[in-house]
Amino acid sequence: MRTAVVVGAGIGGLAVAGALARSGWQVTLLERADRVRPDPTAVVLWPNGVRALRALDLGAGLDAIATPLPDGGVRRPDGQWLVQPRPTPADRMPVVVHREDLHDALIAGLGERVELRTGVCVRTVRAEPGQRPSVGDGRQRFEADLIVAADGTDSEIRRQLAPESRVVSSGCAAWRAVIPWYRAPRLPAEAPVGGETLGAGYRFVSASLGERGSSGASSRGGIYWVATAAGAPRPEPPQTQLTLLRRWYAGWPAPVGELLDATDPADLVQQEIRELRPLPRSYGFPAGPGGVVLLGDAAHAMPPHLGQGACLAFEDAATLASLLRESRLPDAVAAYDRLRRPRAATVVRQTRRMSAVLQARGRLALRARDAALGAISPRLLSGAAASAAQWRPPS
Numbered sequence: 001m002r003t004a005v006v007v008g009a010g011i012g013g014l015a016v017a018g019a020l021a022r023s024g025w026q027v028t029l030l031e032r033a034d035r036v037r038p039d040p041t042a043v044v045l046w047p048n049g050v051r052a053l054r055a056l057d058l059g060a061g062l063d064a065i066a067t068p069l070p071d072g073g074v075r076r077p078d079g080q081w082l083v084q085p086r087p088t089p090a091d092r093m094p095v096v097v098h099r100e101d102l103h104d105a106l107i108a109g110l111g112e113r114v115e116l117r118t119g120v121c122v123r124t125v126r127a128e129p130g131q132r133p134s135v136g137d138g139r140q141r142f143e144a145d146l147i148v149a150a151d152g153t154d155s156e157i158r159r160q161l162a163p164e165s166r167v168v169s170s171g172c173a174a175w176r177a178v179i180p181w182y183r184a185p186r187l188p189a190e191a192p193v194g195g196e197t198l199g200a201g202y203r204f205v206s207a208s209l210g211e212r213g214s215s216g217a218s219s220r221g222g223i224y225w226v227a228t229a230a231g232a233p234r235p236e237p238p239q240t241q242l243t244l245l246r247r248w249y250a251g252w253p254a255p256v257g258e259l260l261d262a263t264d265p266a267d268l269v270q271q272e273i274r275e276l277r278p279l280p281r282s283y284g285f286p287a288g289p290g291g292v293v294l295l296g297d298a299a300h301a302m303p304p305h306l307g308q309g310a311c312l313a314f315e316d317a318a319t320l321a322s323l324l325r326e327s328r329l330p331d332a333v334a335a336y337d338r339l340r341r342p343r344a345a346t347v348v349r350q351t352r353r354m355s356a357v358l359q360a361r362g363r364l365a366l367r368a369r370d371a372a373l374g375a376i377s378p379r380l381l382s383g384a385a386a387s388a389a390q391w392r393p394p395s
């Protein structure tokens, strides 16, 4: 039986571990934390991410927890439209999912053949021709035919195999929360949840997770919001961070203020936004009968402006699983690199163009940003949507 070690039980690691196990592999999943636990926030999955999850046989689980996200348009802080909402065909509509529900669905997909070991922090990797690849935590070594590095932005495995790729700040921080329905404000019809608002270096996006009062499959419904601001994360406690957010977003069109007011500081998740520059020169490192591959944020951490990080992690997992079913192991490692690097580079390029537009500060830059956004947004957005729509798992 073929064996794999997957390092990191984030959404990328869970997805690929389950996929390999369902294809008959014996999988060991190593996680440095004591518990496998996501942020209590949500994630938007674009059609490419949804398609990847379906290719991974996780479509039914997803359908039970996902809420469609119609286009809500883009407004300026004075309420004027930068981009009007447009009707989206059902097959191109993204969905929004609570991360805890997504984790539960991915864990349910692990099955019997995955040995999950928590509290194991991988510190070393060995990937040399002629030797089975392995990782170690300083006490034990874990050898397998294939090692999948799904250990996130600060991947130790990537640091050793692709040291040219560095983690750098993207120059902004993000705050997220889910307001449970029982605490969510009742909003007037003219200020619905959904869509985004863009100001000078500030951005606010909201989405409904299920419907108030509906007894859907998830008990974690509510209103999800994410605010991005140029600059560093704040050292103050969450209550003060919320006060700052209310000040920064004061006067923005409803429901921005209402959602910030209804947020419990205990639910606030702050994060510095970071990315890889440059991307690793390879995503596949041959060793012994197989090798080591990079997957998810370990391979292509990027700012969340297009909401594609998790989607790409699922694409990675679906591509790897498909290649491993169709080809010999060394060929699959090489093909994975060939297929995934250009795809990630394209999405990272689009994300960086969005970063330049979103993080414009100063009056001139802002005017240029508004003009640029008005002019290029449909192209940018349809470009992102087109690459999303075009992606197909290899058959």
Ligand SMILES: Cc1cc2nc3c(=O)[nH]c(=O)nc-3n(C[C@H](O)[C@H](O)[C@H](O)COP(=O)(O)OP(=O)(O)OC[C@H]3O[C@@H](n4cnc5c(N)ncnc54)[C@H](O)[C@@H]3O)c2cc1C
Residues within 6 Å of the ligand: 007, 008, 009, 010, 011, 012, 013, 030, 031, 032, 033, 042, 043, 044, 045, 049, 120, 121, 122, 123, 150, 151, 152, 153, 154, 155, 156, 174, 175, 176, 226, 271, 273, 295, 296, 297, 298, 304, 306, 307, 308, 309, 310, 311, 312, 313
């Ligand atoms: C504000 C924000 C909003 C976002 N919104 C979206 C969105 O709407 N849509 C979207 O598609 N993406 C979004 N993303 C991106 C998405 O969250 C990430 O791309 C995705 O979670 C990456 O998953 P991962 O499994 O690759 O990495 P991670 O989730 O970082 O998981 C890595 C795992 O590896 C473990 N680990 C790390 N080092 C070691 C080690 N040495 N040994 C063992 N285990 C280790 C960690 O503990 C962790 O469990 C967003 C990101 C941010 C910051």
